[in-house]
Amino acid sequence: MQHLMKLFVVGVSVLMLANSCRTIYPSAEVNYLSGDEQTVTVRAVGIGNGEEKAIINAEQKVFDVLFFRGLPESKQKLPMTGNNENEEKAKHKNYFDNFYDGKRHKTFVMSSIPVSKSTLIKGGQKQIAVDVKVNLSALRRDLETFGVIRKFGF
Amino acid sequence: MKKIYITTLAILSLFTSAVFAQNKATDSGGQVVTVQPKIMVIPYTKEGEDLRTILEQDETKRIAITKIKEGFDSRGFTTVDFVARLKAAKTNNVFTSDNQTDIKTQIVEMSGADVYVEAEVIVEKASSGNSVKLILTAYECSTGNSLSNKVGESGRFYTEDFNKLSSKAVESCVDDFLNVMQAKFTDIVNNGKSIIIDISFAPESEYKMSSEVGDDGLPLSDQIELWMEENAFKNNYHIQGTTDVRMIFDDVRIPLKDQSTGNNYNPNKFGLEMFRFFKNLGISIGRDVKGSTVYITIK
Numbered sequence: 140m141q142h143l144m145k146l147f148v149v150g151v152s153v154l155m156l157a158n159s160c161r162t163i164y165p166s167a168e169v170n171y172l173s174g175d176e177q178t179v180t181v182r183a184v185g186i187g188n189g190e191e192k193a194i195i196n197a198e199q200k201v202f203d204v205l206f207f208r209g210l211p212e213s214k215q216k217l218p219m220t221g222n223n224e225n226e227e228k229a230k231h232k233n234y235f236d237n238f239y240d241g242k243r244h245k246t247f248v249m250s251s252i253p254v255s256k257s258t259l260i261k262g263g264q265k266q267i268a269v270d271v272k273v274n275l276s277a278l279r280r281d282l283e284t285f286g287v288i289r290k291f292g293f
Numbered sequence: 294m295k296k297i298y299i300t301t302l303a304i305l306s307l308f309t310s311a312v313f314a315q316n317k318a319t320d321s322g323g324q325v326v327t328v329q330p331k332i333m334v335i336p337y338t339k340e341g342e343d344l345r346t347i348l349e350q351d352e353t354k355r356i357a358i359t360k361i362k363e364g365f366d367s368r369g370f371t372t373v374d375f376v377a378r379l380k381a382a383k384t385n386n387v388f389t390s391d392n393q394t395d396i397k398t399q400i401v402e403m404s405g406a407d408v409y410v411e412a413e414v415i416v417e418k419a420s421s422g423n424s425v426k427l428i429l430t431a432y433e434c435s436t437g438n439s440l441s442n443k444v445g446e447s448g449r450f451y452t453e454d455f456n457k458l459s460s461k462a463v464e465s466c467v468d469d470f471l472n473v474m475q476a477k478f479t480d481i482v483n484n485g486k487s488i489i490i491d492i493s494f495a496p497e498s499e500y501k502m503s504s505e506v507g508d509d510g511l512p513l514s515d516q517i518e519l520w521m522e523e524n525a526f527k528n529n530y531h532i533q534g535t536t537d538v539r540m541i542f543d544d545v546r547i548p549l550k551d552q553s554t555g556n557n558y559n560p561n562k563f564g565l566e567m568f569r570f571f572k573n574l575g576i577s578i579g580r581d582v583k584g585s586t587v588y589i590t591i592k
Contacts, residue, residue, distance in 0.1 A: 176367070176468060214468035217476060276367065283369075291368035291475055292329040293482055293549055 169204040171212040177276040178249060179205075179213050186266050190257045195242070197269040198251055202244050205273070215275065220288055231287045247278045328549075328557045330407035330478075333373040334361050337413035337428070348376060353459045357414045357427060360460050364467035368475075378404045406434055407585070414459060422449030425458040429470050435585030436487045436544065441473040485526035485546030488560045489586040490567070492517065492540040495579070500591050501537045506574050513576075513591075514540055520570050521545065524563075560587050 168184035181204075185197025204210055207224040209217045220227045228235045237243050248271060255268040282288040336347055336354045348355055358375065365372050413428040427445040432438065445466030447458040481487075494500060502514040511519070514535050521530050526546040533543035551558045564580045564587040571578045571591070579590035 176364075176464060215472065216469060217472045279368075289475070289479060289482065291365070291370045291471065291478075293478055 166200070167204055167208060169201050169210065171210050172270065174213050174275070176214070177274065178272055179210065179215060179275050180270060180272040181210065181213075182254065182268060182270050184266060184268050186260065186264050188264055190253075190265050190267060193257060193265045193267040194251060194253065194269055197267065198248055198271050199239055199244060201271045201273060202238070202247075202278075205275075205278070219279065219282060227287075231285070234285050234287055247274050247281070248272070249274050328559070329370070331373050331405055332365065332370070332408045332410060332431075333375055333378070333404050333406040334358050334365075334410045334412060335375050337411050348379075351414075353416060353425065353455045354412070354414050356456045357412050357425075357459045357463055360463035361410065361412055361429070361467060364463070364471055368471060373404050373406050375404075405584075408433055408440060414462075416455055416458075419449070422451050423453065423455065423458065424449045425455060425462045427459070427462040427466065429466060431470070431474055433487065433585075435489060438487060440477045441470050443467075443470040443473070482549060485529060485548050487544050487585070488547055488563065490521075490542040490545050490589065491586060492542075492589040492591065494538055495590050495592045498591050500576065502535060502540060503537055506576065513574075516574065520567075524566060524570075560585050563587065564589070 166184075170182050172180045172182055174180060181201055183197040183200045185193040185195070185200060187193035187196045203224070205215055205218075206220045207218050207222060207227065209215060209219075250270070250272045252270045253267050254270050257265040257267040260266045279288070283290045336351075336358060338347060348358070362372050362374075408431055410429060410431045415426040415428070417424045417426065425447045429441070429443045429445065431440040431442075433440060443466040445462040445464075447461035447465070450458065452458065500506070500513060502512065504513050505511065506513050507516050517540060518532070521542065522528060526548045529544075529546040530542055531544040533541040535541075545563075547560065547563045548558050550556065551562070561582045564582055567587070567589060568578060568580055571589075577592045579588075579592060581588040581590075
């Protein structure tokens with residue numbers, strides 16, 4: 140009986156380990172809701188270990204889309220920095236490390252309101268939909284100040 | 294003897310540095326600020342419309358233009374004020390023709406603007422509500438290259454407040470318009486500014502484009518193209534056409550900064566390089582620069 144129990148525990152552990160190793164692909168689940176000259180509000184889906192991390196993931200996806208993809212239907216259809224995220228992140232490593240890992244992105248989030256209950260997805264992670272409002276003009280000025288993008292003009 | 298020689302050299306070098314040193318009052322210590330393009334926002338005029346009175350009479354257009362300029366201001370960019378230029382032109386009696394298109398061209402030329410943004414405001418009245426549509430186009434003055442185009446709409450509302458509708462139409466597209474314009478500016482920074490080179494001959498000139506010149510005896514037009522190939526920024530140039538008496542490069546890219554010194558570079562400096570090239574060929578030329586067009590007249 141004890142042997143059977145041991146086998147069960149090992150089996151469950153192996154299954155959990157396999158699930159946690161499952162790759163979570165980066166996604167662009169960011170959709171435009173509204174905006175004006177200075178702000179943009181979007182709905183993004185975030186994934187993470189726990190609700191808080193899922194919300195942060197959703198917020199960071201919003202910035203990823205604004206920086207490297209552009210947001211269709213909004214006033215920021217073109218990417219703010221450039222299409223090649225690897226190149227841009229390597230060129231301005233300090234800025235982006237601080238922005239994402241240092242959670243500096245939070246200073247440009249005017250509101251971040253979960254609009255769904257967090258659900259458990261494969262791999263034991265949580266998924267949540269969040270409405271994120273970004274201070275776009277401050278973000279642009281910040282990118283200009285730190286030399287990530289050029290100021291308007293040559 | 295040696296002492297005299299050294300003293301003379303020292304005096305000469307002191308004199309030379311005194312002649313070429315920058316004035317202390319303007320010495321920035323090597324700092325170079327990129328020369329920004331001059332941008333002017335002007336209203337669109339149909340044939341026969343009086344450009345001078347159109348803004349004064351039509352406040353909807355005035356509001357649209359002010360809102361567009363606000364858009365530039367919000368990006369930290371100062372535009373050339375069209376109304377101020379218009380008034381200055383009136384005072385100075387710049388206008389020499391009754392033709393409105395000519396007046397527009399004259400204002401654009403007089404302002405020294407590198408880029409002008411034309412705003413067409415269309416007012417639509419209907420039983421389902423009124424609206425304002427806006428067509429925004431940005432051109433490079435010298436080459437006519439289009440930099441950005443957008444159409445803005447206010448949406449239909451049951452209101453007679455066309456000023457507010459005009460504002461809404463501008464707000465709907467100005468950010469996108471500026472983003473596209475900035476993308477084109479970035480392209481200019483990376484790939485060079487477009488200028489026109491117009492080469493012609495003085496009436497008394499002994500040369501033609503087919504004249505064989507230089508040590509290798511190549512036709513003049515080929516000598517010019519070979520030089521252009523080497524000197525256009527990133528080998529980027531386009532020939533509009535060549536005849537025996539004229540050669541026009543309608544798009545030659547020059548860098549914004551001198552690649553060796555880092556100082557600002559402009560069409561006049563490129564014209565100077567061309568002057569040196571012709572001098573090496575033993576040909577004397579006349580050189581005029583107007584905006585971004587360099588006129589070379591072979592004597």
